[in-house]
Amino acid sequence: MxxxxxxxxxxxxxxxxxxxxxxxxxxxxxxxxxxxxxxxxxxxxxxxxxxxxxxxxxxxxxxxxxxxxxxxxxxxxxxxxxxxxxxxxxxxxxxxxxxxxxxxxxxxxxxDRQKMFDALLKIKAWVPMDGSWDIHRHAPLIAAGEQSVRYLFSRCMTCGCCMEACPQFHQDSAFIGPAPLGQVKMHNSHPTGKYANEDRLHAIMGDGGLTDCGNAQNCVKVCPKDIPLTDAIAQLGRQTTMQWLRDMFVK
Amino acid sequence: MAAKPKIIVVGGGLGGLWAAMRIAEKGIPVDIFSLFPVKRSHSCCAQGGINAVLDVKGENDSIWQHIVDTIKGGDYLSDQPPIRNLCEEAPAVIRTFDRMGVTFSRTPEGIMDQRLFGGVKNRRTAFAGGTTGQQLLYAADEQVRAHEAAGKVTKHENWDFLSLVLDDQGVCRGITAMDMGNMQIHAFRADAVIVATGGLALIYGRSTMSSNSTGAPAARVYQQGAKFANAEFIQFHPTGMPGHDKNRLMSEACRGEGGRIWVPKKAGDVRDPLDIPEEERFYFLEEWYPAYGNTVPRDVASRAICRAVRHMGLGIGGKDLVYLDLTHQPREFLETRLGGILEMYRTFFGEDPCETPMKIFPSTHYSMGGIWVDFEKDEQTGGMARVSPKNHATSIPGLYACGECDFAYHGANRLGANSLLSASFSGMVAGDAAVARVKGMGKSGKELPESTLENERKRQEDGNKSIMSSDGRENPFALHRELGDLMREHVFVERDNAGIDKALNGIGELKQRARKVSLDDRASWANQSLSWARQVQDMIMLAEVIAKSARMRDECRGSHYKAEFELKLPEGKFEGDPEYDEYKAKWKANNEKWLKHTIVTHTDDGPRIEYKPVDISVLPPEKPRDYR
Missing domain, CATH: 3.10.20.30 (Beta-grasp domain)
Structure with a gap:
């Protein structure tokens, strides 16, 4: 049988x-x-x-x-x-x-993945708004192409798979991890969201920030939504460098 | 009112988050309680879009038409003044979401794109890819997080809401909730409470909804005196993909793109579908509805599938399943038109719909009914007066309800893409109303004695103890499965009074058995079985409300269908034909009798049912619905 x-x-x-x-x-x-x-x-x-x-x-x-x-x-x-x-x-x-x-x-x-939600708080992962009341205007226009790039990141469901796969992120490290970095990229690319770029970039410029990424590229491999996290990290590298220069010379 | 007023919002989906946002903006501290992190709420499952008249397609779409579509779609069974506001303010809601940064899909010009949805003639639905609900939920979550950063919002996630704290006047003054870590129960004071706890489809066992959409919180406030309304109106989606855990939604678009629904002609045929020759297949929609074929409206499709399976016994392999077949279409065509949708089927069923016919069956999807809520009428505009503590107020003073758990806006059936709108809008209105109430209270209210809070907390703790120490035989997970089977058997797409009576008997037995549970988990840490056992008891209470409401309503309206009472539109006859006029007269007489809200009050002897007139002042029903 x-x-x-x-x-x-x-x-x-x-x-x-x-x-x-x-x-x-x-x-x-x-x-x-x-x-x-x-x-x-x-x-x-x-x-x-x-x-x-x-x-x-x-x-x-x-x-x-x-x-x-x-x-x-x-x-x-x-x-x-x-x-x-x-x-x-x-x-x-x-x-x-x-x-x-x-x-x-x-x-x-x-x-308990509270740490990921705390990170969203730290990086100010929102578009700053005066309030939810109607101001009788839309946000500025966004090109379809730009929208589709932002859409890749807006599907991040804070599931933590990328954090688990990242060798630099663990319970004793300060590294903020890939998922929140993707959200910095996304909000920095919004026409009014970028008004707060400086705050977000500063939040990832010190200890535990972007430079703690070891470029293992494990995050993109496990992301269930195929979010291009390493692209975001590369772009943020340029943005933080520019911010560092601005901080140095534009006081 | 206490020196520092405070409002509690229970539930952090789209409705709850909007409410919290509005309250925080007015400078009043707000505490959100949720059974799980709010970002994981069921709003994220809505795929299609959100309706608002932006008229970006040059179709002369109008807000009035949105109002008409919503009222008629709901078969007139909703108070109309709030619908007026819902549709009028929808463009403002969209503009605000846009400013929040929602990734709405765009036209080449960069403006928000809109698409066509069911029951509507114009392109009125804004969308963000195929995950609109997720995108809207995340945007609201982000704004609430900004308020959290500013110290105006406090989140209590992984807390199970158990009950309201009512004072000796029956006024809601707080809540009790259980920490899902250490299972401790605490009482919390509030000057107003908003429940935004979502749908109840899990009462039907497997549904298209998330595993936490049990309706238990709504059942809890109902048992404490909040009236429940129109519970019999449940939307069934014709093309669910039945799974062991849930029924995932297969989009309407499959039928639109040529999908054919069929069953083998021979009952119990176990052959591979591709081996069944054309002449041995029964394309019942095409045969029964030659004009529309496979694209008949949702409710017609659902009923036809039930007829083929349950009355004729033709379900695939004797089960509740029929084929939705796309295999005759070229793969390239399908990939272009339905790519993402078919991908979902592959992900969850591991089969390729281009090669193998999909298996589907109608599934419980949305609850139009819910906790009864009031509104303040603006006699000048005929709409709802927007700033009033009466709006979205339940029958318990100080308690508000918004989102799917309330009964407003959708009447006897909901239009596609109106639910994300009503969740957001009602959250906004409920938030504003709770603020108006708290501000209007001044300092007149007397302080709630600590003992009232402690008594309620103790009552809930005793409830836990009795479950934990119960040495019955009933497994709460099995009870839930039985409840779902019963509801899907007898209070489903097609209903008849004999069947509903059986359901009511079964529910009565389940009620008794649910008191004799035996938990396999006796731990005092992260005990999901304890929480579930409590929820199952509450789901059974609400199932009784649904079944009893359905039993009493002897007519067909919207999603509620009893063949015995169907008024059939005379085929080929129109206004002026005597057959049509006779039909119209019957339809009017039926409205006289049944165009009323079912209002249910909890009593120790079970649900007490009354009827309440519907405010039809915006668009009185003059003519029957006719989609010909």
Whole structure:
């Protein structure tokens, strides 16, 4: 008799920020069209490990399940990616799931990516506005070509995959990481957003800023949205140099 | 009012963020509570666009036409004065989004492009690639972050909203919420609370919505006295791609570009679709609706698919599935016209729609109904008076609602690309209204005693304890699946009273069983099972509201369809023909009886249903809808 087709998981678990990590394996009946999130949902309803022991359901993060919200990042067979878009049929088994390692662990596969939101605060990732009331005018016109470049960056969902892949970004480093740098580039290219370029550039010019990038180019390789992060970093290199010169000579 | 007034916004999608922005601009501190980082809210899933009359295509589009389309699209079941403001202010909303830096798609001249959407004759929909909702959400998130940097906004992310704190007069004076880290419950004071907690489609199990769109927060304020309205009106999207986790949306555009919907003629045919010869396929839309074929409107398509699958038993492999077939079209044509859309199918199903027919089924998509909200009428303009504490006020004083969780604007059915508009606009209005309320209160209000907050906190903590210590047998995740199955079986695209009665019985049983849960997770840290068990209990309460509202409404209107009560437009007959006039008279009589809001009040014996007239002062229904 042919062996029953299964989905086999090996999941790195940890009960809380201070607990010790441990591995737990699970097997569930195969069905077509499963992805990692849908399989985890099944295991949550049937929390039994490979030894037949009832266990606490695995904790993880997900929301939209269509790769636009950025919640379900985890390391799947050594690659940081969105679990909802990781199809079981495409993955080698046993499928190894691990939490992102560059962020504080909350529990099991769930981590705290607050650091990324803090970075957006630090770099002033917004177009400065007087207020949300109508001033009966649009923003200045933007060429279609310029818009499409900005659009590449505006799809960044703060998922943290690029941060995980970056050798310079980790829990003990000050480096701000690739994703926020992409947002600096994007806001600096907006016709009124650029009024605050100086603030944003200064925010990435000191310790932990742009120069901490080691040019490993891992970020672009893992970005689920193919955002050209290294292009942004190169451009910001020129912008910060110009800013440095202005700071020196234009006082 | 306390010396320093404060407003709480629950939910940080488009509605909540707009509300927070407006409040912060007025200098009032605002606290946002969200179950997850606000940037991950469900608004990001909206793909198509946002409606506003900018008339950039030389089509003489008009705001009046947007008003008419919205009212008629909703089959007249929405209070019309606020719709007037919604459409009038839509261009202003777009201009503001533009100033925020939204990457709206552009024409070669660099102006904002607009495209055509369903139910409308002019190009009125602004869009940002295929991720408009994500772009609008991020822009609002950025502006709120600017206010956060200025110390005007405080975010409480990863907090589960549990209940309102009501004073002895029944006025909302704060909330309780649970920290999803240490699972501790805290009470927070506020002078006004806005709920912007989104849709409820997860009551149907799998839907097109995010896993957090459970409707539980709306159910919680409902159980504390907020009236719920028009809950029976749920939009079903005909072409969902059913998955184990959710139903992803397959765009209407597939049918527009020649997609054909079919099932094998033989029930239970398990052959590969490409091996089934043409004569053994049943192209039911083409056969039943020869004039429109595969491009019939959404509701017609959804009902036809249900008929083929559920009445005729022709679903693929006996399942709730039909084919949406593009394989007869040349690959190049498909890649040019539908590239991104087909890519999504490849990403999530691992199959190429150019080679293999897609499998689809109607899916729960949007809730037109929701928490009942008021408005202040401006007798001079016939619209809503824009600065009034009454706007978007719920039936609980001090509590406001905006976004998909409220019942306003969309009546019995929603037009495509009107939801991003209503989410943004209603957030703005609710924010302004909450500010007006807080400012109007002066210092007259008496301080809320600490004991009131503590009592509510304690009540919620007891709720947790009873779930954590419960030694029942019910798995909350399984209960949710059963609830979804029940709702999709009996309170779906097509409804009949016998079926809804079965749903109500089933819901009654689920209610009992949900009290006897057994959690596999007893940890006091990041316990998602505990939060889910509470949410499931609340979803069951709201399912009862939906089912009961649907049971009582014996007519067809918008998304609510009961074949038994359908008034059929006489084919080929028009104004002046006796058959048509007879039909029109019946239609008028039906409006007399049913053109009313369903208003639901929570009681210990279940939902109590009443009806309330609709304000139809802007465009009274004179003629039946006729898309011929």
């Amino acid at each position: 042919a062996e029953k087709k299964v989905i086999h998981f090996k999941i790195k678990r940890q009960n809380g920020p201070t607990g010790a990590p441990y591995w737990e394996e699970f097997k569930m009946d195969y069905a077509p069209n499963h992805n990692v999130v849908s399989a985890l949902m099944y295991l949550r309803e049937h929390p039994v490990n490979v030894d037949g022991k009832k266990i606490e359901p695995v904790v993880w993060d997900s929301n939209c399940m269509e790769e636009v919200c950025g919640a379900c990042s985890m390391i799947i067979n050594d690659v940081p990616r969105q679990a909802c878009a990781a199809l079981i049929d495409d993955l080698e088994q046993p499928i190894v799931l691990e939490p992102l390692t560059k962020f504080p662990l909350i529990r099991d596969l769930m981590v």
